[in-house]
Amino acid sequence: MKKDIKIRKAKEIDIEDIERIHKSCIQKTNAKIYDQKVIGEWIEPINFQNIKKQFESTKWFVLEKDNKIVGFAQIALDDDSIYQINIDTEYQKQGLGVLLYKFLEKEFKKNNTEKINLNSTLNAIDFYKQLGFKEIKPIKLKLKTQEVKMVKMEKLL
Numbered sequence: 001m002k003k004d005i006k007i008r009k010a011k012e013i014d015i016e017d018i019e020r021i022h023k024s025c026i027q028k029t030n031a032k033i034y035d036q037k038v039i040g041e042w043i044e045p046i047n048f049q050n051i052k053k054q055f056e057s058t059k060w061f062v063l064e065k066d067n068k069i070v071g072f073a074q075i076a077l078d079d080d081s082i083y084q085i086n087i088d089t090e091y092q093k094q095g096l097g098v099l100l101y102k103f104l105e106k107e108f109k110k111n112n113t114e115k116i117n118l119n120s121t122l123n124a125i126d127f128y129k130q131l132g133f134k135e136i137k138p139i140k141l142k143l144k145t146q147e148v149k150m151v152k153m154e155k156l157l
């Protein structure tokens with residue numbers, strides 16, 4: 001890995017950065033594909049307390065470039081699942097998402113995971129395909145009144 005890039009376990013002090021990156025990914029990257037009504041409801045529950053709560057049940061990692069947090073990921077080893085990978089909109093398409101994924105894959109391998117599952121946003125399907133994931137079936141993530149169309153994908157390790 002390049003010297004200026006570091007991936008490490010997330011700490012409570014990182015939550016503000018995680019919240020900022022997640023919201024801006026939805027507003028800028030996901031919004032290119034999804035309806036504004038969906039985007040609004042998707043963003044609503046993203047806040048400090050909700051993220052902190054999820055720190056208890058899932059593993060979170062941050063990617064730092066030049067000591068600045070520019071990406072994060074959430075996984076559940078007991079569920080063999082990647083819940084999300086988000087790269088700061090200003091830093092996308094530079095290979096950082098692939099780096100973060102490769103780090104996660106090593107975590108799953110250490111855990112003897114045989115198959116990684118995830119639900120991909122429509123904009124990220126090609127990203128996961130190039131990393132070896134196969135599309136299984138379309139699914140819908142239910143929000144208050146809207147739903148987010150996604151695709152269930154998996155990769156055998």
Ligand SMILES: CC(C)(COP(=O)(O)OP(=O)(O)OC[C@H]1O[C@@H](n2cnc3c(N)ncnc32)[C@H](O)[C@@H]1OP(=O)(O)O)[C@@H](O)C(=O)NCCC(=O)NCCS
Pocket residue numbers: 025026029030083084085086087088091092093094095096097098099119120121123124126127130
């Ligand atoms: C999906 C996501 C994580 C990908 O991260 P990323 O850092 O942009 O991904 P990478 O740069 O590693 O790879 C993406 C593409 O950039 C290309 N790329 C990598 N380095 C590049 C470079 N230096 N110059 C140009 N292109 C490059 C890759 O080949 C890849 O090609 P693709 O468009 O065919 O997939 C990111 O776009 C994101 O955060 N999206 C919003 C949140 C989201 O939907 N996440 C998925 C939730 S499950």
